Amino acid sequence: MVQRHRLFKRLITGIALLCLVNAAFGLDPARKISQYVHDKWGEDKGFLGGKIYAIRQSADGYLWIGTERGLVRFDGSNFTLIKRPLPNSPLINRVRGLVTDASGKLWIRLEGPRMLLYRDGRFEDPYARFDLQDITFTAAISDYEGGVILSGLGDRTFRYQNGRMETIVSAEQSPGNVISLAATRDQSIWLGTQDNGLFRLSQGHISRVAQELKDSKINALLPAESGGLWIGSDDGIHLWEGGVLATLNLPSSLKQLQILTMARDSAANIWVGTNHGIVRITPSGAVSLDQLNPKPGFEVTAIYEDLDGDIWFGGSRGIERLRNGTLTTYSTSDGLPSSGIGSVYADSTDRIWFAPLSGGLYWMKEGQVGHITVDGLEHDVVYSISGGNGEVCVGRQHGGLTVLTGKGDSFTARTYTQADGLAQNSVYSVHRDRDGTIWAGTVSAGVSRLNGGKFTNYSDSSGLPSNGVNSIVEGFDGTTWVATPSGLASFANGHWKNRTASDGLPSSIVRTIFQDTKHVLWIVTSDGLVYLSSGKIRVPVRLPEALREQILGVAEDGMGSLWFITSDHVLRVNHDRLLSDSLSETDVQSYGIDDGLPGVDGAGRDRPVVADREGRIWISGKSGLSMADPIVISKNSTPVTVRIESMSAGGSPVNAQNSIKIPSGVQTITLNYGSTNLAVPERIRFRYKLDGSDQGWSDSVASRQVVYKNLGPGTYLFRIVASNNVGLWNGPETSVPFVIEPAYWQTWWFRIACLAGCCLMILAVHRLRIHHLTKRLNVGFQERIAERTRIAQELHDTLLQGVLSASLQLDVAEDQLPEDSPTKPLLKRILQLMGTVTEEGRNALRGLRTTESPDQNLETAFSRLRQEFPLDGNTNYRVIVDSVTRPLRPLIRDEVYRIGREALLNAFMHAHANRIEVEVEYASRHLRVLVRDDGRGIDSRVLHSGLEGHWGLVGIRERSKRIGANLRLRSRIGAGTEVDLTVPGSIAFEKGSNDPISRWFRWLSRERLETPKHEKEKRVHK
Structure with missing residues (x-):
């Protein structure tokens, strides 16, 4: 079978442990069977099993039902008929018995020589594990040690425990066809036979028990709490106790029934399945026969208490369940005169007073119902009940106000009418204050206040908003609150104060009011629920939809929850969450038929819901009187797995x-x-x-x-x-x-491979870009060299030669002039100027045409510039090399040299500096050339824009941009100048000079040159 039901063995174990720790509360013995919630499932509700032979619940929570059609599983909502639990095995039909052992296994006894085991969502065949020789088992039970006792047809009886199967009754000892088994605390095994009576196995010896039953068919056995044994036979129920059959004080009808099965629940109730229905025997010995039916076809052949304490039973009509409802309902079968109940009141003696809608006044205490017949109450309709301090105040439809006093079941009455000063004989709402003052709200004549035997009447002319009164309560501070169809009135210090829709009420029609233990006044209007707290009217924000219906009554239980009775619902609401506007779905419980209410149609009377002194809630309605105990509800709230x-x-x-x-x-x-x-x-x-x-x-x-x-x-x-x-x-x-x-493309190795591939691709693209850039720079460099050579030739052949020729002519002319000629000094100055121009032109041509040898590094080239530009003896010029020299790309070396040469030319000719330095740094990631002097500096405008007619700074910027270098010019008047050029290593250095081995070698060389003060040693070229 496909494993659809269980996922983990530990889950099953956890559920089993939970069930053991949280023992179920059995059915309340104080209730009649008719007061339990009774659920039925037949073919009309999906149950297709036919006649039921056994019921059990497995540790995972499923209910298993052995039927004539096979094995049925119930999950609380749906029935599933399992016909082939094991693949490649025959279909199963009748399931005769179900037993669970201490390990949580469910033993499934099939018809014929077959049996199944179920656990953790899996089925298995125990015949394949044990040598059972195709025995047909006829009875099975679990003993007190958690083992399983199995009895075979006319053969042996076995005990299975701890994975071992042992024979405890041999074929020679067999008492006959065993159809029922029981294990008692004294380690005895009881065997009931089909037609040979009862036998007992004790310490390996088997003996007949109860000679009176020697020819009886023993259908069911059940250990008794006293240590004896309940015996169910075709001739009724018996109790073996003290070595004899005890005399039972049971109804004669029970002695004549055929007993088919028995079970005991966790509350010590004995449940008996008969051929005419189910019977309950309480621990006190009371017998409930209200579920018996004299007609045939109502036999109960299986009874079981589930892990929640509910009783399941079944026979040929399907499966049924009895459980404790949240509410216990009393109806005419419990002594109530009628089903429709109006006002209800709980006094200090645990007596519940109630008024049927049809008329009269009744009380109930400990299941007994009493009727008040004084002063014509039995013939009048009672609208409202209140009381206190031994008095019960009754508001009547026609008879005015009646006050009852008395002890026990005897009461005396004092009735007040209009003749005594009552405003009207029709009193709809009555309330007794803590000081004994009685308020009587009439239907249409206002409210009357009875104090000291005298009435004081108030109406709309006295300050009431209306003469119709719907409800009266006393506040914690002694204020009397009155609900009317025209607003809410309060009476304090002899004065009335009214609140209407203009004061914040949703509507001026106030139907009922209630004050809780936290001094909050709940106000029910025709347009919704509000509350009064600290003198302010507030509207709850998150009201459930059911509380938007017509609310008939409000009460507070002993656990601090509010109960609301509406036209269609009975609600229990978390008080604090409702006040804090944080109400969630789980803070509201709605009760109905599934909880023991015969109906949810409330009666429109004053106080249809009240709390007694123990905190229980009493609810009246058109279907009876119901009670909810919040303490029992809390105890029975079994955790759900x-x-x-x-x-x-x-x-x-x-x-x-x-x-x-x-x-x-x-x-x-x-x-x-x-x-x-x-x-x-x-x-x-x-x-x-x-x-x-x-x-x-x-x-x-x-x-x-x-x-x-x-x-x-x-x-x-x-x-x-x-x-x-x-x-x-x-x-x-x-x-x-x-x-x-x-997937393979989501694995770590695939992602690492992709990352490595991306890195290699980026590196290849980068190298390709460098290659193209270098190639383009080389082409541009060759073009510029050729262009400079052509310009130099033309300048040399034209301009420079012309200047030299003119200079020679002038020199000849100057020699021919006499010494005292006034023109001779002028010609000398012209010759000097032309000499200067010639020298500058030669220097310019030298710069255009000069290309250093390929093996000459930058520091050497910069050092030789001292010879090209003779310096004043006061100027200190040096070249500093930081780190080990590295081979440069020729194009980059030449461009960097020309940028540095132009910077040095400016320093030599225009800076008037005392110190000029060139620093060359061969770093791992870049080439850096820094030219600095301490001369007179450059104006900031010239530094950024250049000087008109001069192209040195402009040329430096253009060259650095062409080779992808970063150029920074820093200067200030009187503070010298710095030209800082940085070329990325991938552009500047030859291939192979930046690999890890080369970097390590350079680092090692640099480390060896470090001084004790950890300062880098710099090579200086002077």
Whole structure:
């Protein structure tokens, strides 16, 4: 069978432990069977199993039902008929018995020589493990040690425990066809036969028990709390105790019934399945027979208490369940005169007073119902009930105001009417203050105040907003509050104060009011609910939709929650969350038929809901009187465990027996889950989170499936929790880890390879770019060299030769002039000027045509400039080399040299400096040339824009830009000048000079040159 139900053994173990720790509360023995919530499933509701033989619940929360049609599984919502639990095995039909052992295995007893085991979502055949020789088992139970006792047809009886199967009754000892078994605390095994009576196995010896039953068919056995044994036969129920059959004080009708099955719940109730229905025997011995039916076809053949304490039973009509409802409802079968109940009141003696809609006044205490027949109350309709300090005040439809006093079940009455000063005989709302003052609100004549035996009447002429009164309460400070159809009135210090829609009420029609223990006055208007706190009217922000209906009554239970009765709902709301405007879905519980209410149609009377002194809530309605105990509700709020039912990846089921690994490329991952709660599964809410994807927990949801799409590769942990049926998140967390495997293109090695490939590509592109740049620079350099050579030739052949020729002519002319000629000094100055021009022209031509030899480095070339430009003896010129020299690309070397030469030419000729330095740095990532002097500096405008007619600075910038270098010019008048040129190493240096070995060698050479003061040694060329 495809493993769709379990994901982890630890999940099952956790659920089992949870069930052991949180023992279920059995059905309340104080309730009648008719007061339990009774659920039924037949073919009309999806149950297709036919006649039921056995019921059990496995550790994962599923309910298993053995039927004549096969094995049925119930998850709280759906029934699944399992016909072939094991692949390649025959179909199964009748399932005769179900037993669970201490390890959580479910033993499934089939008809004929077959049996199955179920655990962790898997089935197996125990016949394949043990040599059972095709034995047909006829009975099976679990003993007190957690083992399983199995009895075969006319053969042996076995005990299975700790993985071993041993024979405890041999074929020779067999008492006959065993159809029922029981194990008691004294280590005895009891065997009930089909037609040979009862036998006992003790210390390896088997003996007949109860000679009176020697020819009886023993259908069921159940250990008794006293140590004895309950015996169910075709002749009724018996109790073996003290070595004899005890005399039972049971109804004669029960003694005549055929007993088919028995079970005991956790509250010590004995449940008996008969051929005419189910019977309950309480621990006190009381017998409930109200579920018996004299007609045939109502047999109960299987009974079981589930992990939540609910009773399941079934026969030929399907499967049924009894459970404690949140509310206990009393109706005419419990002594109420009618189903429709109006006003209700709880006094200090735990007596519940109620007024049927049809008329009269009644009380109920400890299940007993009493009727008040004084002063004509039995013939009048009671609108309202209040009281205190031993008095019960009753507002009547026609008879005015009646005050009851008395002790026990005897009461005396004093009735007040208009003749006594009451404003009107029709009193709709009555309230007794703590000081004994009684307020009687009439239908149409205002309100009357009874104090000291005298009435004071108030109407709209006295300050009331209306003469109709809907509700009256006393505030914590003694203020009396009155709800009317025209507003809310308060009476304090002899004065009335009114509040209407103009004062913040949603509507002036106030239907009912209630003050809670925190002094908050709740006001129900025709247009919604508001509350008065600290003198201000406030509107709750986050009201559930049900509280927007017509509210008939409000009360507060002993746990601090508010109960609201509306026209269609009974709600329990978290008081503090409602006040703080933080109400969530789980803070509101709505109760209905599934919780024990026969109906939710409330009666329109004053105070249809009240709390007694123990904090229990009493609710009246058209279907009876109901009670809710919040303490019992809290105790019965069993934690709910989430069950992962299946998981699929890309539509394919995931085998989760081992670690879950999902292949790459899966687009969707689907998880289906349920809960271990079988009672009200529709109320269970879930919150989940996927670690590795989700940032936080999801909102509470009712859906039982979650789908994740487009998850990337990685490790994930799906976590989920559930709230129980009262909204408490007290269950354990269920988790499912899984791994999505990466595709090859998502693996780390593939990404590293891609990264390396990208780096190599970038390097190749970079080298290609450098190659193209170098080639382009070389071409440009050759073109510029040729152009400079041509210009130099032309200048030399034309301009310079012409100047020299003119200079010679002038020199001849000057020699021919007499010494005293006034023209001779002028010619001398002209000759000197022309000599200067000639020398400058030669220097310019030398710069245009000079190309250093290929093996000459920059520092050498810069050092020889001293010979080219003779310096004043006061000028100190030196070249500094920082780090080891590296081979440069010829084009870059020449361009850098010409930039440096132009900078030095400016320094030599125009700076008038005392010190001129050139620093050359061969760094690992760049070539740097720094020319600085301490001369007179350059004006900032000239530095940035150049001097008209001079092209030195402009040429420096153009050259540096062409070779991709970074040029910085720094100068200030009187502070010298710096020309800082930086060329990237990838452009400046020859290939192979920047590899790691070369860099290490240069670093080592530099380290060896370090001084003790860790300062770099610089080579100086002078």
